[in-house]
Amino acid sequence: MSFVQGLKCRECKREYPIAPLHVCEDCFGPLEVEYDYDGIRQSVSREKIASRAHNLWRYRELLPIEEEPRVGLYSGFTPLIRARRLGEALGVEELYLKDDSVNHPTFSYKDRVVSVAISKAIEFGYETVSCASTGNLANSVSAHAASAGLNCYVFIPEGLEEGKIVGSAIYGPRTVAIKGTYDDVNRLCSEIGDKYQWAFVNVNLRPYYAEGAKTHAFEVAEQLGWKLPRHIVVGSAGGTILPKLAKGFKELREVGLVGRDEPCSIYSAQAAGCSPIIDALKKGTDVVDPVKPNTIATSIAIGNPADGYYVIQAVKESGGWGENVTDDEILDGIKLLASTEGIFTEPAGGTEIAVTRKLIEQGRIPRDESIVVSITGNGYKTIETVAHIIDRPYSIDAALGTFDALYDELSKGSPETAQAG
Amino acid sequence: MSVRVRVPTPLRKFTQGSDEVDANGATVSAMLDDLEQNHPGIKERIMDENGKVRRFVNVYVNGDDIRFLKNVDTALKDGDSISIVPAIAGGM
Numbered sequence: 199m200s201f202v203q204g205l206k207c208r209e210c211k212r213e214y215p216i217a218p219l220h221v222c223e224d225c226f227g228p229l230e231v232e233y234d235y236d237g238i239r240q241s242v243s244r245e246k247i248a249s250r251a252h253n254l255w256r257y258r259e260l261l262p263i264e265e266e267p268r269v270g271l272y273s274g275f276t277p278l279i280r281a282r283r284l285g286e287a288l289g290v291e292e293l294y295l296k297d298d299s300v301n302h303p304t305f306s307y308k309d310r311v312v313s314v315a316i317s318k319a320i321e322f323g324y325e326t327v328s329c330a331s332t333g334n335l336a337n338s339v340s341a342h343a344a345s346a347g348l349n350c351y352v353f354i355p356e357g358l359e360e361g362k363i364v365g366s367a368i369y370g371p372r373t374v375a376i377k378g379t380y381d382d383v384n385r386l387c388s389e390i391g392d393k394y395q396w397a398f399v400n401v402n403l404r405p406y407y408a409e410g411a412k413t414h415a416f417e418v419a420e421q422l423g424w425k426l427p428r429h430i431v432v433g434s435a436g437g438t439i440l441p442k443l444a445k446g447f448k449e450l451r452e453v454g455l456v457g458r459d460e461p462c463s464i465y466s467a468q469a470a471g472c473s474p475i476i477d478a479l480k481k482g483t484d485v486v487d488p489v490k491p492n493t494i495a496t497s498i499a500i501g502n503p504a505d506g507y508y509v510i511q512a513v514k515e516s517g518g519w520g521e522n523v524t525d526d527e528i529l530d531g532i533k534l535l536a537s538t539e540g541i542f543t544e545p546a547g548g549t550e551i552a553v554t555r556k557l558i559e560q561g562r563i564p565r566d567e568s569i570v571v572s573i574t575g576n577g578y579k580t581i582e583t584v585a586h587i588i589d590r591p592y593s594i595d596a597a598l599g600t601f602d603a604l605y606d607e608l609s610k611g612s613p614e615t616a617q618a619g
Numbered sequence: 620m621s622v623r624v625r626v627p628t629p630l631r632k633f634t635q636g637s638d639e640v641d642a643n644g645a646t647v648s649a650m651l652d653d654l655e656q657n658h659p660g661i662k663e664r665i666m667d668e669n670g671k672v673r674r675f676v677n678v679y680v681n682g683d684d685i686r687f688l689k690n691v692d693t694a695l696k697d698g699d700s701i702s703i704v705p706a707i708a709g710g711m
Contacts (some may be wrong), residue, residue: 209675220705221629221675221705222629223629223632224664225664225673225675226629226664226673226674226675226676226705226706227675228675228706378682381684382682385677385679385682385702385704388627388704388705389625389627389702389704392627392628392638393638485674487686488684488686488687490687502677502684502706504675504706505706507674
C-alpha cells in the first residue's frame with residue numbers, strides 16, 4: 199500500500215498527479231512527492247522496520263513507489279561507523295561516518311536515488327533509462343539498468359577518471375562523453391529528455407530519484423537507535439542530498455519515529471574550486487551564481503547547482519553552516535580518513551572530511567556533541583587523483599638478505615623495530 | 620537579429636506545440652519581448668515581475684549561460700541559438 203498523494207510544486211504549490219514530470223508548468227519550480235503522513239504515522243513503527251531486510255526499502259512507506267521494488271534489493275543500509283581514531287585526530291568526542299562508499303552495487307550514495315528512480319521507471323513502463331552524470335550516477339544507472347534488463351544511455355563530461363568510465367561501460371550502456379563540463383552535459387540532457395521518450399533519472403524522474411536520498415537520513419537515525427545526530431556534514435554538488443536529509447529528518451519527527459523536537463544541524467561541504475553554494479551562503483544571499491568548476495573533486499564539480507537555493511534554506515533552517523576546502527586539503531582529508539579509519543574515499547569524501555575538520559577548528563561544530571560525516575563515494579574509482587601522494591612499493595629481489603637490508607633501513611628511528619627473528 | 624529559440628516542454632503550450640521558434644531582438648531582453656508578441660503569456664513564465672530570469676530557469680546563448688555573459692542584456696546576432704532550460708539535478 200502506498201501513501202503517496204501526488205506531486206506538488208515547491209514554489210507555487212500547484213498540484214500534479216503522479217507522472218514523469220519534474221518542473222511546474224507555471225513557475226518552473228521543482229516538483230516534490232507528497233505523502234499522507236497521518237496514514238504513515240498509523241502504519242509504520244520501529245518494530246515493523248526492524249523486521250524487514252537490511253536495504254533501503256525498509257522505509258518504503260516514505261518512498262514514492264506503488265508496486266514492489268524492482269531494483270536496489272541490496273542497496274542502502276550502509277555501515278554507520280563509530281570513528282574513534284578519526285575523532286581523536288579531529289579532537290571531538292562522538293564522531294560517526296555514514297559510509298556510502300560501500301553502497302551496493304556501485305559504491306556511492308547514488309545507488310539510493312537510482313534504486314528508487316529505476317523502480318519508478320519500470321512502473322511508468324519505460325524501456326530506456328538515462329542520466330546526466332559526473333560519474334557515480336552513470337555507474338549506478340548502468341548497473342541497475344543491466345540488472346533490470348533495460349536499455350541505457352549515460353552522459354558524462356569528458357576527462358573523468360578511468361574508474362568512473364570503466365565503472366559504467368562494463369555494464370554495457372551507451373556511454374556518451376560530452377566535450378564540456380557537467381553543466382554542459384546537464385543542459386544537453388534537458389534538451390534530449392524533451393525529445394526522446396526516456397526515463398532520465400535526474401531529469402523527468404527527479405522528484406522520485408531525489409526521494410531516495412532521504413534513506414541516508416533514515417538509516418543514520420535508525421542506526422543511532424532512532425535518534426538524530428546533533429550535527430551532520432555532507433557534500434553538495436547539484437544540491438539533491440542535503441535538502442533531502444533535512445526532509446528525511448523532518449518526516450521521522452512527523453511520523454513519530456524520532457522525538458518531535460530533536461534538533462540536527464546540517465552542514466554543506468564543497469571544493470574551493472567549485473563552491474557556488476558556499477559562496478552564496480557566506481555572502482548572505484540565497485541567489486546562487488554559477489561558476490566554472492576547477493577542482494580534483496570531479497563528482498561534485500557542478501557550477502550551476504539546480505537545488506543550491508534549497509541547500510541554503512535547509513542549512514539555515516537547521517542552524518548549520520558550510521565551508522569549502524582546497525584540493526590540497528581534500529587530499530589531506532582522503533589520507534586522514536584512510537590512515538585513521540581504514541576507509542578509502544574519493545575526493546568528494548575527502549572534501550566532506552576536510553570541511554568537517556575546518557568547521558570544528560572554526561568552532562562552528564562543537565567538540566562535545568554527536569557528529570555524523572557522510573562519506574558519499576569510493577576512492578577505488580579515482581586512484582589517479584591520489585597516485586602522487588602515496589608511497590610507491592619498494593621493489594626488491596626475492597632474497598631474504600635484500601629484505602633484511604630494506605627492513606633495517608625502514609626501521610631506523612621507528613619504535614616497531616626488533617620484532618623480527 | 621533573427622535567432623532560433625528551443626522551447627522546453629512546459630512552454631510549448633504557448634507555441635502551439637513547437638519545440639523551436641524564431642524570434643528577433645538585439646539582446647536577450649528584446650528577444651523575450653518579441654517572443655511575447657507572437658506567443659502571449661510565455662514571457663512571464665521565464666521572467667519574474669522585476670524583469671529577472673526566474674530562479675529555476677536557465678537561458679543559454681549558443682550553449683553559454685547568460686549569467687556568464689551580460690545576463691538579459693547579452694547581445695544577439697543573426698543565427699544565434701537560444702535554449703531555455705529548467706534547472707536539473709545531479710552530481711556526486
